[in-house]
Amino acid sequence: MVFERQDFDVFNAKSLDERMAKIRTIIDxxxxxxxxxxxxxxxxxxQSWFAHVAKHLRRTTNAPDNTWVALAPNKRGYKMLPHYEIGLWEDHVYFYLAVEENMKPSQTADIVSRLRKASDLIAILPKQFVLSTDHMVNRNELLTPTNYDQAVTRFEQVKHSEVLIGIVIDKQKYQDDAYDDEQVIxxxxxxxxxxxxxxAH
Known part of the structure; x- marks a missing residue:
């Protein structure tokens, strides 16, 4: 088990400095x-892949509500590419394959075409997979063909929209010391x- 039940307590820290200190020492x-x-x-x-741990450098007052690490085949950044993301909210761990808004507008047509091309593979994923349209909002829905098609259309038409598909692990799972979150991910x-x-290709 990588994460533990008490890891979620980092979000109990109210101030930016205190929460960031806990994220740096416990979660990162x-x-x-x-x-x-x-x-x-x-x-x-x-390809050579690289890990990008969120630094939250632009924050000056409000503590982050979530934190993450992104994996991408680019040493300088990840937001402009399809990438993997492992993250933590106060109530769950997530693992997403992410297409974020930074790919727009220069790559919109190409990535939307690829997202639609992936529909058949999306349709056969196990039922526990979920869909999110914003990695900064703690909300997801079931990954159904209809929901996926709507998310892709929204990504194409709405500037601040994303397509993230993956799994969430509720923090209640971590009450079981034998739970193997690493294998699930x-x-x-x-x-x-x-x-x-x-x-990507």
């Missing part, structure tokens, strides 16, 4: 640990990687 090392295992898989192919990664290949 776990992001690095899990990222290293995924990078070992991803770097077996021709690695399995989800394997199930999503063929979709990533459609989006």
């Amino acid at each position: 090392p776990k992001f690095v640990e899990l990222s290293d295992k995924l990078l070992a898989i991803l770097n077996h192919n021709d 690695l399995t989800a990664f394997e199930q999503l990687h063929d979709i990533y290949k459609v989006l």
Whole structure:
């Protein structure tokens, strides 16, 4: 198990400085640990992948409501590419294959075409997969073909919209010390990687 029940308590810290200190010392090392295992898989192919741990540098007063690490085949950044994201909210861990708004407008037509091309693979994902349209909002819905098609259309038409598909692990799961969140995330990664290949190539 990578994360633990008490990890979610970092969000109880009210001030920016206190919460960031807890994120840096408690959560970020776990992001690095899990990222290293995924990078070992991803770097077996021709691309070199890199982990980007969220720094929240633009924040000056409000403490972040979530935090994450992104994995992308670019050392300088990830938002302009399809990428993987592991994150933590106060009530769950998530693992997403993410297409974010930073790909627009220069890549809109191309990435929307690829998102639609991936529809058949999306349709056969297990029923526990979910869909989000904003990685900064704690909200997701079931990943159904209809919901996915609507999200892709919205991504094409609405500037501040995203398409993120993956899994969430409720913090209640972490009451069981034997729960293997690492294996759950690695399995989800394997199930999503063929979709990533459609989006990226």
